Amino acid sequence: MKEVKVLLEQDEMPKRWYNILPDLPEPLPPVINPGTKEPIGPGDLAPLFPMELIKQEVSTDRYIDIPEEVREAYFQIGRPSPLYRAHRLEKALNTPAKIYYKREDVSFAGSHKPNTAIAQAYYNMKEGVEKIATETGAGQWGTALSLGCALFDIACEVFMVRISYDQKPYRRIIMELYGSKVHPSPSTVTNTGRAFLEKDPNHTGSLGLAISEAVEVAATNDDTKYSLGSVLNHVLMHQTVVGQETQLQFDKIDTKPDVMIGCVGGGSNFGGFIYPTLGKKLRGEDNSTRFKAVEPKGCPTLTKGEYRYDHGDAARLIPLIKMYTLGCDFVPSPIHAGGLRYHGESPSLSLLHKTGNLEAVAYDQLETFEAGSMFAKTEGLVPAPETNHAIKAAIDEAIDAKKKNEERIIAFNFSGHGLLDLKGYADFIAGRLK
Numbered sequence: 001m002k003e004v005k006v007l008l009e010q011d012e013m014p015k016r017w018y019n020i021l022p023d024l025p026e027p028l029p030p031v032i033n034p035g036t037k038e039p040i041g042p043g044d045l046a047p048l049f050p051m052e053l054i055k056q057e058v059s060t061d062r063y064i065d066i067p068e069e070v071r072e073a074y075f076q077i078g079r080p081s082p083l084y085r086a087h088r089l090e091k092a093l094n095t096p097a098k099i100y101y102k103r104e105d106v107s108f109a110g111s112h113k114p115n116t117a118i119a120q121a122y123y124n125m126k127e128g129v130e131k132i133a134t135e136t137g138a139g140q141w142g143t144a145l146s147l148g149c150a151l152f153d154i155a156c157e158v159f160m161v162r163i164s165y166d167q168k169p170y171r172r173i174i175m176e177l178y179g180s181k182v183h184p185s186p187s188t189v190t191n192t193g194r195a196f197l198e199k200d201p202n203h204t205g206s207l208g209l210a211i212s213e214a215v216e217v218a219a220t221n222d223d224t225k226y227s228l229g230s231v232l233n234h235v236l237m238h239q240t241v242v243g244q245e246t247q248l249q250f251d252k253i254d255t256k257p258d259v260m261i262g263c264v265g266g267g268s269n270f271g272g273f274i275y276p277t278l279g280k281k282l283r284g285e286d287n288s289t290r291f292k293a294v295e296p297k298g299c300p301t302l303t304k305g306e307y308r309y310d311h312g313d314a315a316r317l318i319p320l321i322k323m324y325t326l327g328c329d330f331v332p333s334p335i336h337a338g339g340l341r342y343h344g345e346s347p348s349l350s351l352l353h354k355t356g357n358l359e360a361v362a363y364d365q366l367e368t369f370e371a372g373s374m375f376a377k378t379e380g381l382v383p384a385p386e387t388n389h390a391i392k393a394a395i396d397e398a399i400d401a402k403k404k405n406e407e408r409i410i411a412f413n414f415s416g417h418g419l420l421d422l423k424g425y426a427d428f429i430a431g432r433l434k
Contacts, residue, residue, distance in 0.1 A: 002087055006249040008080035013071065016063040018240040020275045020348055021233060023062070023282040025355045028233075028347050029322035032309060040319050048218055048226040050127040053120065056234040064237065066119075073118045073151055078106040079241065083249040084414075088378040090398065097401035097408040099394055100257070102246050102273065104415050109174075111384065111416030112269045113144030113229055116238035120227045121148030131155035131224040133217040135185065135210030137265065138164050138339040138386065139171025140416055141229030146178035156180040157224075159187060159213040161341070162205035163334040170420045185210035192216050192315045206331050207265075207342040212315035219317070230266025231312065231323075231346045239272020242413065247276055250411075256288055257411035259397055263389040264293040264302065264360070265339045267346030273413040278357065291358040292397075293349070294389040296368070299332040301325065301345045302353055302360035312344055323350040335365045336424030336433075337385040361393060368392045369428040372418065384416035385424050 021028065030039035042054045049057075056064060066074075086099040104112035124132055132154055136142030142158040149156040158180050165172060165184035172182045185205045186193035190213045196203050203209075211228070218226035228235060250256055260277060262270030270293050280286040293302055301324050310325040312318040323344045330343040345353075352358050365385075372388035374395070375381065383391060390412040401408035418425065427433045 003085050003253065004087070005085065006083040006252055008245060008248060010075055010080070012248060013074060013080045014066065014241045014244040015071070016065055017237045018244060018276050018279060019059055019062055019064060019233070019237050020279055022060050023279045024348065024351060025282060025357065026351065028351060032320040034311070034316065034320050044319070048215065050123045050129060050225060052123045052126070053234050056237060057232060067122060070119050070122050074115070074241065077108045077114055080245050081106050081242070083246060086379055089375060092374065092378050093395065093398045093402065095398040095402040096405060097398040097410050099398055100409070100411045101414040102242060102411070104242060104269070104413060105381070105417035109140065109144040109147050110419070111140040111144065112239060112242060112272065112413070113141050114147055115241055115272065116229065116235045116268065117141070117144035117148035118151065119238045121145065121152045121154055124225055124227070125152040125154055129154060129223070129225045131157060131221070132227045133157045133214040133224055134227045134229065135159045135161070135207060135214045136229070137161050137207050137341055138337065138384070139168050139175070139420070140339055140384070142175050142180070142182065143171055145227055145229065146175040146180040149180065150178040157217060158182045159185040159210040161185055161207060161210050162203065167336065167423050168420055185213050187213060190216045204331070204334050206314060208312070208314035208328050208330070211313040212317050215313060215317045230268035230342070231344065233348060235268050236271035236275065236346060236348060239268050240275050242272045243274060243276035246273065246411065255409055258288070258409045259290045259292055259411070261292045261294060261390050261393045261397070261410070261412035263340060263386045263415060264295045264345070264349070265386065266342045266344070267349040269413055269415040271346060271349055274358070278352070282357070292393055293353070293358055293360045294393045295360065295362050296335055296337055296340050296389065297362045297364045298335045299326065299341045299343070300362040301343065303362045305345070307350060307354050310344060321347055323347050324353065336421060337365070337368070337389065339386045340389065363389055363392050366433055369424065369433055371395050373428065381414070382418040382425070383414065384418045385421050387415045387418070390415065
């Protein structure tokens with residue numbers, strides 16, 4: 001029988017998160033208070049985050065233990081997740097390359113996002129927080145945090161980018177089923193949202209703007225904290241359960257990927273997938289793998305952005321972070337990959353890109369949907385529009401391996417399914433996709 005998938009037992013699920021900060025080629029630039037121009041301290045973040053997450057954000061420990069309650073919840077929602085071999089896609093491409101994909105779509109929320117949502121909800125619960133406010137682009141993060149809050153009995157308020165709120169109503173319904181209150185952003189419930197609507201009543205929204213609304217709610221309510229689904233160090237660290245499992249699965253079949261690929265919005269799915277392996281490279285233990293970040297041409301942060309200090313939100317409520325950015329005022333085109341429409345990038349990923357430790361490529365919407373359609377026809381899974389970007393890059397790598405007659409090992413993170421993104425596929429099939 002063909003090698004189709006590699007499974008792990010429950011006791012093989014990681015017991016620790018991997019923190020890449022000690023292994024970075026140079027220290028991260030500090031986060032800056034825009035008023036004083038001085039680095040911020042833990043006390044500056046206390047109104048927004050529980051203290052344990054603040055400690056994780058700045059920790060220099062290479063590994064941090066995963067609480068047993070979090071591991072139990074991971075197992076409940078589908079961890080460890082399987083690694084699949086894409087035999088039919090390889091055959092369709094007539095390539096000597098071997099293509100593997102890590103299936104993060106098997107979680108209850110249909111994406112990788114619960115890996116940090118559950119952890120963040122847990123730490124907020126332990127600190128007695130009553131409600132969490134957050135933003136969501138395409139809805140995967142809002143769905144995941146709604147699930148995490150339901151598991152730990154915390155209220156959740158979600159500001160969903162308006163274009164995705166309109167395009168993906170079923171994600172909103174799932175959030176509401178989990179008990180969350182969901183608003184289209186810009187909304188009429190915050191000062192920030194009302195100000196943007198006054199300037200443009202038809203504003204399609206952006207992740208930066210939705211972040212501003214959620215931060216405003218957290219900052220003005222003593223019982224509420226804020227939660228971010230990507231970008232920050234502790235978020236990417238929680239996602240490293242994905243990369244650690246992937247390492248073990250490749251060890252089981254006695255092979256190593258030549259290239260690891262992931263779509264990139266703020267960086268959590270890509271960082272979580274590659275950081276454990278990239279950490280080995282940074283420590284001089286293994287230099288056999290390349291790392292490729294894939295983003296949309298409609299929001300080309302790594303490929304077209306500037307590496308500089310910028311605000312993480314449109315209203316400039318968040319301190320200044322050094323990262324690749326298109327500018328906090330940037331409003332991306334209304335592409336269906338709503339989770340990849342953030343103007344900035346994770347500080348750690350930004351530094352790793354600047355220092356030449358990872359590659360970046362951008363594709364337009366139509367070619368990524370073509371790749372996703374091919375994957376669905378060959379492998380049977382319907383990918384999320386975000387995931388289509390990683391699939392397109394994997395296909396290009398396989399075609400390049402064919403041209404060079406190389407037996408290349410390609411691995412990508414199948415970050416989420418597209419069963420709630422069928423409007424985009426309908427537009428693709430009808431020829432309406434721009």
